[in-house]
Amino acid sequence: MNGDGPLAGLVVVDMGQLLAAPEAAMLLADFGATVIKVEPPTVGDISRKSGWEVNGTSVWWRWLGRNKYAVTINIKDPRGQKLVRRLIDGADVLIENMRPGKLEAANLAPEDLHSTNPDLVILRVTGWGQTGPYSDRACFGTQVEAMSGFAAANGQPDGPPTLPTFAIADAAAGYLGAFSVMTALHGRDKHPEKRGEVIDLSLMEAMFGLLGPQASAYSALKAMPQRIGSRSPMGAPxxxxxxxxxxxxxxxxxxxxxxxxxxxxxxxxxxxxxxxxxxxxxxxxxxxxxxxxxxxxxxxxxxxxxxxxxxxxxxxxxxxxxxxDIEEDEHFASRKMIVDVPMENNESLRMQNVFPRFQHNPGSVKWSGRELGADNTAVFMERLGLSQQEFEEYKRDGVI
The missing domain is CATH 3.30.1540.10 (formyl-coa transferase, domain 3)
Incomplete structure (x- = not known):
């Protein structure tokens, strides 16, 4: 299960759902990390049934799940908690985006995880952050796109505040999440006495950080961005x-x-x-x-x-x-910005390539998001050493 690329040998357990946390894990997988995607049995990640589908599976999952090993674990079951704990004990990174307190409720509190794996880097992605008055509120990217100041400044002058049509807050958090993981790993490797890290990443802060020096402009000048359509406050035309x-x-x-x-x-x-x-x-x-x-x-x-x-x-x-238009453009084609990625049944699916491109040790897309539990046998029996009897028992009882 070892990959190639600059992150070969890095082991990541991805317990995220939908977009931001799984995208951070996907970016690491693109560059060779061994990413083990943990999903609930039967239902899987929400992204599997979100939006357009190809062969009964969402294109979102086929993209977000690319290069990942797909396993199922019921973390509400004590046996499932022990199983995922074994995966985490052998990992460098854990990525999750549960509501604050949910990881602890599954007996996977960061301090407990660090007691057996002190070098572990834990990325915790939430809407509002692990602390603060709003930390227990439900949240999607839409809510932070509204509250961050983005929607108020986006749209036509005579129109209402306008939300984006794509998941910009989640995407921002995904990229920032991957960056923060690599920052923590670098710090761990440079200063091993400091061991692992817990990263508190909110969609709100990822989105707010994209919007430039708004706080400075308002603090010093009481200036606020206005809705000006496709114009820019920095120049014309x-x-x-x-x-x-x-x-x-x-x-x-x-x-x-x-x-x-x-x-x-x-x-x-x-x-x-x-x-x-x-x-x-x-x-x-x-x-x-x-x-x-x-x-x-x-x-x-x-x-x-x-x-x-x-x-x-x-x-x-x-x-x-x-x-x-992009599919027909020679520049996109010459840089191979879209590639054919293998799916099941010897089929393939077009999707964005790995960005950025490295000259000497690049990333690559080896497969699209796999079927639910596709790698249960390889991970649980070959990697963790479950016996055939244990494996069948866990399947029968809905643990995996």
């Missing part, structure tokens, strides 16, 4: 513009020199003698007029023409893509 052939292009000029190139390209170079157009502050004061000028030029041309002229001028532009 920055928006989505429609071409003659009904395509949408994203143009951004956060750097002043790029804005000057765009004004010259669209035949408005004479305006650069006026500080209202030659400076970022001036263009933001006149953002409606700036957008009008850019849209008039873009709207009179086809998309490929605009992209070609912008690229030649060293100005920033990109088309608004769907996943169908």
């Amino acid at each position: 920055r928006n989505i513009y429609k071409t003659r052939d009904e395509r949408w292009l994203a143009i951004s000029c956060t750097a002043n020199r790029i804005a000057h190139r765009v004004f010259t390209l669209i035949g408005q170079g004479h305006l650069l003698d006026d500080p209202e157009y030659s400076t970022p502050e001036g263009r933001l004061r006149n953002v409606d007029k700036v957008d009008e000028l850019v849209q008039a030029w873009v709207g009179a041309r086809d998309g490929n023409d605009v992209i070609g002229q912008f690229s030649a001028a060293g100005a920033t532009v990109a088309p608004v893509y769907t996943i169908a």
Whole structure:
């Protein structure tokens, strides 16, 4: 069960459900960690039945479960608690996202785990954190996307606060979780006398941390982000513009020199003698007029023409893509950003590759999320040494 890649030999027990915690574990598995995914018998991870399905299994699970070994354990049963404890005792990392207190209720309190595995790194992912007035509240990413300040600043000026259509808070926590695990492991290896670690990661803090220096701006200036659609408070032009052939292009000029190139390209170079157009502050004061000028030029041309002229001028532009467009694009193809991943029955499924790419010891996707309990025999009998009789008894009693 040893993998290859830079994290080969690292053993992770993934007890997470749905997205944030399992994504952190997936990122480690992508780079070679041996990740043992623990799910409840019969029902499995919630992600198995979330959203679009391929062959009766959600694409979310097939993605989140990739490169993982799938086992089932009923941690409400004392025998299941002992079984998962044996897995954890042989692991470097435990990842879980139960409500605060639930891990302890399963006789898996961090201090108890450290008594037999003092080097263990434990990543605990929750909505609000292990402590604080809201720590016992139920939470999905939606709630922290609302309370973090993101929704209030997202949307059209005349519209309501707008939530994202994808799980940005969970994704942020997944990446931050993987980073925090590797930070803790590095600290453990550099300072072995300090042993293991317990990491308290909340979706709220992962999301809040994405939003830049809002606290500083508000504290010093009482400034708050406003809903401005696709515009930016840092520069203009920055928006989505429609071409003659009904395509949408994203143009951004956060750097002043790029804005000057765009004004010259669209035949408005004479305006650069006026500080209202030659400076970022001036263009933001006149953002409606700036957008009008850019849209008039873009709207009179086809998309490929605009992209070609912008690229030649060293100005920033990109088309608004769907996943169908991505599948047809030569740049995505040349970098193998989407790969064919094996499934059961000799079938395969397209999914995003491992990012980032390492030059000498890269990660890889070896298989998609497996069937529930697919690796019970390998893990429980071969790795933990259960006898055939014990294995069959545990199956019969719903322990595994």
